[in-house]
Amino acid sequence: MAKQLLECVPNFSEGRRPNVIEAIAEPFRKRKGCSLLDHRADRDHNRLVVSLAGEPGPIQEALLEAARAAISHIDMERHRGGHPRIGAVDVIPFVPLQNMTMEECVELAHNFGGRYCEETGVPVYFYEEAALRPERERLEVIRKGQYEALKAEITRPDRHPDVGEPKLHPTAGATVIGARKFLIAFNVNLGTDDVQVAKEIAKAVRSSSGGLSHVKGIGLALESRGLVQVSMNITDFERNGLYQVLELVRMEAGRCGVPVVETEIYGMVPAAAILDGASRYMQIAGFDASQVIELRLLEMLGDDEA
Amino acid sequence: MAKQLLECVPNFSEGRRPNVIEAIAEPFRKRKGCSLLDHRADRDHNRLVVSLAGEPGPIQEALLEAARAAISHIDMERHRGGHPRIGAVDVIPFVPLQNMTMEECVELAHNFGGRYCEETGVPVYFYEEAALRPERERLEVIRKGQYEALKAEITRPDRHPDVGEPKLHPTAGATVIGARKFLIAFNVNLGTDDVQVAKEIAKAVRSSSGGLSHVKGIGLALESRGLVQVSMNITDFERNGLYQVLELVRMEAGRCGVPVVETEIYGMVPAAAILDGASRYMQIAGFDASQVIELRLLEMLGDDEA
Numbered sequence: 001m002a003k004q005l006l007e008c009v010p011n012f013s014e015g016r017r018p019n020v021i022e023a024i025a026e027p028f029r030k031r032k033g034c035s036l037l038d039h040r041a042d043r044d045h046n047r048l049v050v051s052l053a054g055e056p057g058p059i060q061e062a063l064l065e066a067a068r069a070a071i072s073h074i075d076m077e078r079h080r081g082g083h084p085r086i087g088a089v090d091v092i093p094f095v096p097l098q099n100m101t102m103e104e105c106v107e108l109a110h111n112f113g114g115r116y117c118e119e120t121g122v123p124v125y126f127y128e129e130a131a132l133r134p135e136r137e138r139l140e141v142i143r144k145g146q147y148e149a150l151k152a153e154i155t156r157p158d159r160h161p162d163v164g165e166p167k168l169h170p171t172a173g174a175t176v177i178g179a180r181k182f183l184i185a186f187n188v189n190l191g192t193d194d195v196q197v198a199k200e201i202a203k204a205v206r207s208s209s210g211g212l213s214h215v216k217g218i219g220l221a222l223e224s225r226g227l228v229q230v231s232m233n234i235t236d237f238e239r240n241g242l243y244q245v246l247e248l249v250r251m252e253a254g255r256c257g258v259p260v261v262e263t264e265i266y267g268m269v270p271a272a273a274i275l276d277g278a279s280r281y282m283q284i285a286g287f288d289a290s291q292v293i294e295l296r297l298l299e300m301l302g303d304d305e306a
Numbered sequence: 307m308a309k310q311l312l313e314c315v316p317n318f319s320e321g322r323r324p325n326v327i328e329a330i331a332e333p334f335r336k337r338k339g340c341s342l343l344d345h346r347a348d349r350d351h352n353r354l355v356v357s358l359a360g361e362p363g364p365i366q367e368a369l370l371e372a373a374r375a376a377i378s379h380i381d382m383e384r385h386r387g388g389h390p391r392i393g394a395v396d397v398i399p400f401v402p403l404q405n406m407t408m409e410e411c412v413e414l415a416h417n418f419g420g421r422y423c424e425e426t427g428v429p430v431y432f433y434e435e436a437a438l439r440p441e442r443e444r445l446e447v448i449r450k451g452q453y454e455a456l457k458a459e460i461t462r463p464d465r466h467p468d469v470g471e472p473k474l475h476p477t478a479g480a481t482v483i484g485a486r487k488f489l490i491a492f493n494v495n496l497g498t499d500d501v502q503v504a505k506e507i508a509k510a511v512r513s514s515s516g517g518l519s520h521v522k523g524i525g526l527a528l529e530s531r532g533l534v535q536v537s538m539n540i541t542d543f544e545r546n547g548l549y550q551v552l553e554l555v556r557m558e559a560g561r562c563g564v565p566v567v568e569t570e571i572y573g574m575v576p577a578a579a580i581l582d583g584a585s586r587y588m589q590i591a592g593f594d595a596s597q598v599i600e601l602r603l604l605e606m607l608g609d610d611e612a
Contacts, residue, residue: 007599037602053603189591246588262591271577271600278580281587282552285495285568293313293343293359293403294577298604300341 005098006105007037007182008059009267011091012048012070013079015041020073021048027065033058038267044222046081047090049185051268053097060112063092064119071120071172076147082220083231084140086147087122087173091139094130094179105179106130113163113177120172123154123164127178132162139176140208140216147173184234184273185266186242188249191259195221198228201252205230205245212248214240227261237273243280271295309605311404312411313488313574314365317397318354318376319385321347326379327354333371339364343574352387353396357574359403366418369398370425373481377426382453382479390449392456393428393479397445400436400485403576404595411485412436419469419483426478429460429470433484438468445482453479490540490579491572492548494555497565501527504534507558511536511551518554520546533567543579549586577601 014020021041025048028036034054041048050066052059067089074088092112096105109130117124131137145153151168153159160166161174168174190198198219203209206217214236222229230249234240242265250260271289279287289295320326327347331354334342340360347354356372358365373395380394398418402411415436423430437443451459457474459465466472467480474480496504504525509515512523520542528535536555540546548571556566577595585593595601 035602035606037599038597053599053606242588260589262589265590265593265597268597268599268602271598274581274584274598277588278584282548282583283566283568285570287571291571291573291575292577292580293574294311294601294604296343296574297311297341297359298600 003098004056004100004104005053006056006059006100006108007095007097007268008052008054008063009091009093009095009183010050010052010063010066010089011085012050012066012074013046013076013081013085013088013090014048014070014074015043015046015081017073020070023069023073024048024066025050027062027069028052031058031062031065034062040266042083044081044220044224045083046079047083047085049267056100056108060108060115063112064116067116067120067122067175071122071169075171076168076173077171079147082222084143084146084218085173086143086150087169087175089122089172089175091127091176092116092178093128093183094177095182096179102129102179102181109177109179116175116177117161117163120169121164122169122172123161123167123174125174125176126162127176128180130178136162142176150174181236182270184237184242184269186232186234186245187264187266188230188232188246188253189222189225189227189261189263190230190253191261192228192256193221193226195219195228197253197256197258198230200256201249202230202232204252205232205248212240212245215245237270237276241280242273242277309404310362310406310410311359312362312365312406312414313401313403314356314358314360314369315399315401316356316358316369316372316395317391318356318372318380319352319382319387319391319394319396320354320376320380321349321352321387323379326375329375329379330354330372331356333368333375334358337364337368337371340368348389350387351389352385353389353391362406362414366414366421369418370422373422373426373428377428377475377478381477382474383477385453390446390452391479392449392453393475393481395428395478395481397433397482398484399434400483401488402485403488404578408435408485408487415483415485422481422483423470426475427470428475428478429467429473429480431480431482432468433482434486436484442468445484448482456480487542487544488576488579490543490548490575492538492540492551493570493572494536494538494552495528495531495533495567495569496536496555496559497567498534498562499527499532501525501534503559503562503564504536506562507555508536508538510558511538511554518546518551521551543576543582547586548579548583 038051202217202219205211217232344357508523508525511517523538
């Protein structure tokens with residue numbers, strides 16, 4: 001039978017201390033059957049985003065080991081950063097890649113969540129496709145008010161965790177675990193230090209306030225650089241392409257006389273999203289992924305294994 | 307270590323006998339680490355053009371095996387065809403694709419040329435980036451007068467081969483081996499039926515008349531569509547990126563009030579050329595090919611095999 005492959009993009013609340021970042025990354029690097037695709041620490045966000053691909057078993061083992069490292073080093077009572085978070089291990093999404101259905105990914109999230117809480121004592125919320133309460137499909141509902149607010153509100157029935165006691169871990173907070181489609185983290189950095197501009201643009205482009213249907217976004221300051229950022233997640237890049245998101249942000253920024261300084265793709269991106277962007281801007285007619293040498297090679301390697 | 311990838315486009319002097327064509331193609335098809343992207347036999351040229359991509363080791367092994375098949379089946383004394391040629395295995399260019407420098411490709415060409423001559427007894431000329439004599443950078447200089455003239459002239463010092471005795475192989479002639487950059491066929495279609503506009507723009511952008519250094523181009527009419535085309539070859543897409551070529555054409559066309567209707571990429575293109583285009587237009591800072599999930603998986607599949 002063909003090997004199951006999934007992507008996993010755990011987010012940890014540490015973007016500054018190199019030794020802690022390394023202690024979290026190491027289990028992913030050394031575990032066979034789990035490939036560390038990418039890991040990026042952001043000082044301003046004070047956050048580490050790890051991209052993994054591999055088989056369900058090894059990925060879960062490596063996640064538990066990395067979580068133990070994160071929990072032992074990170075104290076949420078003292079954590080500060082520009083990105084919303086509720087725990088040392090903040091979010092763990094499982095993404096089906098190959099020979100795996102979304103339903104299997106949801107089951108994996110539920111099983112892993114139970115084991116994770118049992119072994120670490122950190123309460124768990126299930127989100128997106130793995131949500132057990134409809135409102136918890138949305139990450140922002142679970143993270144409302146972040147660690148600081150949840151500390152008190154977790155005792156309220158509507159904020160009870162899905163697994164574990166209604167009480168945050170004293171230093172590691174809580175963790176959100178789920179299953180979802182491939183997500184592109186796309187940031188647009190703007191040439192102003194007025195964070196209000198980024199907040200207004202985020203509001204204009206995100207689905208929750210009437211913008212593009214598959215875009216989530218917040219505005220935040222990149223203080224060390226004197227810029228602001230519209231920090232977005234594109235949850236369905238086939239419906240809301242990078243070009244569409246960028247040009248909408250550019251137009252809104254232009255209204256305020258603010259230029260797009262640069263964009264960032266944070267973590268991994270499927271080739272299709274980049275090819276689509278290139279084709280749109282360069283007006284390439286009838287362009288096909290099989291014209292890209294490396295994608296042809298990957299296809300052929302896959303055939304060899306089947 | 308990251309996997310080295312190259313393209314190779316060997317040309318064989320056989321375009322008519324299906325059993326010989328198949329005997330030459332088979333080693334490329336079955337060798338692991340070498341992918342047969344395309345092979346096209348032309349009856350009139352009596353020539354077979356093969357497109358391969360893969361790793362240096364397997365490509366060389368497959369080339370030697372295919373060469374032995376070609377040499378055993380093709381008799382240059384009896385070969386007739388419309389395309390210039392000097393040998394049964396006529397030309398073998400190596401093209402760096404990934405994690406490989408041009409210097410490494412030149413070294414590969416030289417090493418392979420030595421081994422090829424030793425194993426087959428066919429003398430070798432080095433061309434383009436691998437040329438050992440400046441005039442031999444140009445293939446047409448080496449192939450002057452073709453097999454029939456070279457048979458006598460090879461004894462002249464200026465026509466001595468770079469590897470092997472100054473004497474053609476009795477049935478397989480000689481082989482030209484070299485290294486060159488990837489060539490992208492890029493067309494820009496313009497919204498006018500005045501072919502003079504395309505001709506003038508081709509002149510403005512191509513190197514031969516003072517334009518971009520690594521662009522060749524002609525202007526022609528697409529009569530059935532009522533458009534004109536600037537038809538170009540980009541011989542170094544790292545120095546003259548698609549975006550640069552397109553925008554220069556667009557600017558020149560704009561001077562005549564003519565819009566760019568669409569562009570075309572003809573045949574294969576390396577992922578790097580498309581990623582570069584996407585990065586430029588979408589202003590993606592620090593974007594790296596290893597962020598593209600398929601390219602990372604390709605690398606990982608290679609690592610697993612190593």
